[in-house]
Amino acid sequence: MLKLLKMSEEEKVKFNLINKNECYILKKEDKILGFIIMDDLYIYILESERYNGYGTTLFKYLLKKLKEKNIKDFETLIPINNIIMRRIIENNKGIEVSRKESVVKYICYIE
Amino acid sequence: MILDEFVNLFDNSCNVEEIFSWKERLFQSGIVSLETLNSFYNTIKSQNKKALDRSDLTRVISTYINTTGDACVFIIMLLKRCLIKDGVSLKQIDEITKFAYKQSLNTKAKIEAREEENAQRKEERLRKLEQGLDMSKTSVSFDTARFLIRNGTSYEEMKEKVPLTLFSEKDINYIISEYRINTDEQKELISIGNVLGYDYEFHTNTNDLLKSFPSFFDSSRNDTYHLRALSMLDLTIEDGVSLLRNSFDTEPLKIKEASEGKYTIGSNGMHRFSVLRTLYLIEMMHAKGNIEKEKEIHEKYRIPALVENIDYIKTYSNYLLSVLNISDWVKKELDENHKMTGRTIVELKSGGSLTLTDEELIKYVGEVIRREKEEYSIDWMFKSNDESFLAFLSQVVPDLMDNYEYGGPKC
Numbered sequence: 001m002l003k004l005l006k007m008s009e010e011e012k013v014k015f016n017l018i019n020k021n022e023c024y025i026l027k028k029e030d031k032i033l034g035f036i037i038m039d040d041l042y043i044y045i046l047e048s049e050r051y052n053g054y055g056t057t058l059f060k061y062l063l064k065k066l067k068e069k070n071i072k073d074f075e076t077l078i079p080i081n082n083i084i085m086r087r088i089i090e091n092n093k094g095i096e097v098s099r100k101e102s103v104v105k106y107i108c109y110i111e
Numbered sequence: 112m113i114l115d116e117f118v119n120l121f122d123n124s125c126n127v128e129e130i131f132s133w134k135e136r137l138f139q140s141g142i143v144s145l146e147t148l149n150s151f152y153n154t155i156k157s158q159n160k161k162a163l164d165r166s167d168l169t170r171v172i173s174t175y176i177n178t179t180g181d182a183c184v185f186i187i188m189l190l191k192r193c194l195i196k197d198g199v200s201l202k203q204i205d206e207i208t209k210f211a212y213k214q215s216l217n218t219k220a221k222i223e224a225r226e227e228e229n230a231q232r233k234e235e236r237l238r239k240l241e242q243g244l245d246m247s248k249t250s251v252s253f254d255t256a257r258f259l260i261r262n263g264t265s266y267e268e269m270k271e272k273v274p275l276t277l278f279s280e281k282d283i284n285y286i287i288s289e290y291r292i293n294t295d296e297q298k299e300l301i302s303i304g305n306v307l308g309y310d311y312e313f314h315t316n317t318n319d320l321l322k323s324f325p326s327f328f329d330s331s332r333n334d335t336y337h338l339r340a341l342s343m344l345d346l347t348i349e350d351g352v353s354l355l356r357n358s359f360d361t362e363p364l365k366i367k368e369a370s371e372g373k374y375t376i377g378s379n380g381m382h383r384f385s386v387l388r389t390l391y392l393i394e395m396m397h398a399k400g401n402i403e404k405e406k407e408i409h410e411k412y413r414i415p416a417l418v419e420n421i422d423y424i425k426t427y428s429n430y431l432l433s434v435l436n437i438s439d440w441v442k443k444e445l446d447e448n449h450k451m452t453g454r455t456i457v458e459l460k461s462g463g464s465l466t467l468t469d470e471e472l473i474k475y476v477g478e479v480i481r482r483e484k485e486e487y488s489i490d491w492m493f494k495s496n497d498e499s500f501l502a503f504l505s506q507v508v509p510d511l512m513d514n515y516e517y518g519g520p521k522c
Contacts, residue, residue, distance in 0.1 A: 080288075083378075090365070090378040095449055096419075098442035099291050100433055105442060109449060 002054075003027050004061050007035060024065075026058055036062050041076060043085075050084070059088050063110045073109045080104055113140045114185075118192040121165040130155060130163065138300070143185035145300075145415065146356050151175055151186070169193045173211075180219035182212050233261075233347075255324040258344040258386075262393050266321050273392040275320045277308035283369040286500065290433065292425035292443050293367070295450050296417045301366055301374060303387045303412040304395075309376040320388060327382045340382040351390045352411060355383055364416040371499065377419065387412060424469050425455050427503040428476050431492075435483050436460060477507045484511070 007015075007023035015035065017023050022038035033054045034045035043058040066074065076094075078085050080102045090096070094108040117133055131152065138148055154175045160167065172190045176182050187208060194204045251259075251266045259265055269275060280288035308318070317323055328341055346354060364380030376384045391412045398404040425443060432438035437460060444454040444466060455472050457465045467475055483489060493512070495501060505512050 087378040093449075095445065096293060097445070098429060098440055099289060100429070100440065101289060105440060107445065107449075 001028070002033075002057060004036075004058075011035075024061065026054060026061075034058055036065070038062075038065060041066075041074065055084060055088050056092070059092055063092070063108070067110050071110060073107055076106050076108060078104050078106060113137065114142065114188055114192060118165075118168075118189065118196065121163060121168045121193075122196070124162040124164045126162045127155070127160065135300075142188075143183075144356070145359075146353055147181060147183055147185060149411070150179055150181065154178070165193055165196060169197075176211055176215050177218055180215045180217075180222050182215035187211065251321050252325045252329070254328050254341065254344055255321055258324075258328075258389070259321070261345065262347050262390065264393055264396070269321065269389075269392065269396065272396045275392070277318045277320050277323065278369075278373075278375070279308055279318075280367065280369045280375050283307065283373050283375070284497065286430050286497065287370060287421055287426055290426055290430040291367075292422050292429055292441070292455075293419035294422050296365070296419050298363070298415055299418045300413050301416050301418060302409050303384070303391045303414065304409045305372055306366060306374045306376060306384060306388065307369070309381055309384065320385065320392075324385060327385055343382055343386045346386055346390065348390050348394050351387060352414070355387070355414075358383065359415045364414070366416045366418045368418065368420040370421075374418070380416070387414075422451075423499055423503055424472060424506075427500055428455065428457075428472050431476055432457060432479065435479060437479055473507050480508050480511070 004024050004026050007017065007025045009018075011025055011032075012018050012020065012023060017035075017037060020037050020039050023035055024038070025035045026033045032046065033049045034043065036043050036058055041062065043055065043062060045054050045058065075097075076089070078089065080086075080099065086104060086106075089106050089108060092108070093111065094106040096104055097107050098105045113136065117137065120129065120133070134148060134152055137143055138145055143151075151171075154171050155163070157174075158167065158171060163171070169190070172186060172193070175186065190211060191204055191208065194207060199207070256266065259269070280291075328344055343355075362379065364383060365377035366374045366380075367377045369375045391408065394408045394411070395405060398408060422443065425441070429438070429441040432441055437457075439458040439460050441455060441457050444452045444456050446452050454466050454468055457467065457472075457475070459465070465475070480489060480492075492504060493501075501512075
């Protein structure tokens with residue numbers, strides 16, 4: 001079963017996130033799959049755990065956390081070749097509004 | 112009602128072109144599936160007549176039911192309307208309809224028995240071929256080689272006879288790939304023949320369609336992405352499109368226009384695209400340059416997809432305002448339903464932003480170009496051989512276009 005937990009200080013040190021305020025870690029049993037950095041609206045899945053849909057899971061958690069803060073939408077920039085992240089955003093109500101020099105700008109809606 | 116209007120066409124003899132012009136409308140009405148419609152229209156075509164009247168239409172319906180076993184609601188409603196117009200009594204219409212249903216069941220049973228027999232023969236043939244499959248003699252993965260064998264071919268044969276090159280958006284049109292602004296997504300019918308690739312830089316360092324298969328289908332990997340669609344490699348040219356039919360509605364392919372008439376796969380459908388494009392190319396290979404046959408194949412592989420087209424005015428405005436260092440970002444404005452308002456937001460490097468209609472945007476870009484022309488050389492713009500870009504420039508600075516011809520300023 002997947003669990004999203006607040007990152008411990010030890011885990012923050014491990015991932016070099018000690019200066020970040022709000023981070024959550026995704027685990028399956030005790031295995032770390034990835035994490036969210038709320039300060040930067042950043043999600044990361046460990047390389048060994050990719051292609052299993054966990055990126056989508058984390059993105060949905062991110063949207064849920066933003067909804068709790070009454071945020072209705074946000075803009076984000078994704079490198080054009082980051083197809084995995086672009087796919088996750090486009091399949092979760094994100095809309096591409098522009099591109100410039102190998103970067104894609106999305107508006108992500110939170111419902 | 113649309114079906115009544117369609118049947119009315121046949122009150123007098125109706126030419127085949129007009130009948131075919133109704134196909135899209137019937138599909139958009141939602142009263143008939145694309146598969147039935149395609150099959151029905153093939154039956155019309157097989158009559159080899161230049162015009163059909165209602166008795167011809169009734170004969171087409173009967174032939175269709177007898178050959179496909181399909182007596183769906185659309186076909187039966189069509190039949191009933193023809194019979195009513197012919198003055199047939201309700202009692203007789205009821206009997207004829209019952210007979211049509213019975214006939215369709217008989218045909219279906221025969222088709223199933225035949226398919227079962229063919230499937231068994233095919234499995235046997237495939238088993239024999241796989242036993243003889245020598246992986247040292249092929250340049251593709253085992254899963255891919257097996258898929259090609261099922262379809263009676265090999266990588267080496269396909270490499271020789273059909274184009275296997277995949278194109279990314281960048282290959283097709285660099286400016287559009289870097290600065291595109293899309294229209295709202297909409298459902299359209301697109302032929303796989305016009306979908307030329309995807310953003311393959313991520314998936315693999317090959318632009319060969321068949322060598323890219325392991326990026327999507329790999330029985331040796333243990334993640335869901337590479338395993339989930341392996342059964343698609345059991346598809347053949349006989350059944351590929353029809354078996355994937357439902358998925359086009361439940362999980363449509365997402366396609367992006369890369370330039371006029373050319374598309375790439377977007378965020379959804381890479382597995383299906385890879386398989387369908389391969390099946391399409393195998394059929395094209397078998398067509399051996401027969402133009403009519405190639406057109407048929409092109410139509411066979413026309414499928415519903417969600418398409419984002421290019422908004423050329425906004426895209427080229429984005430490009431020019433960016434390279435002329437005027438804008439930070441140029442983006443489309445969305446309304447409360449997340450749809451385009453038609454306006455464009457230009458975030459200026461100098462600070463602030465403008466919200467412009469297309470007409471205002473064209474005027475603004477024209478003013479910027481004329482202003483920049485005073486300080487910098489802009490000849491490079493007019494040296495483009497991209498027709499869509501030149502068409503845009505003609506809208507924006509028609510006066511300046513007169514001073515340039517292809518290759519530079521007029522002497």
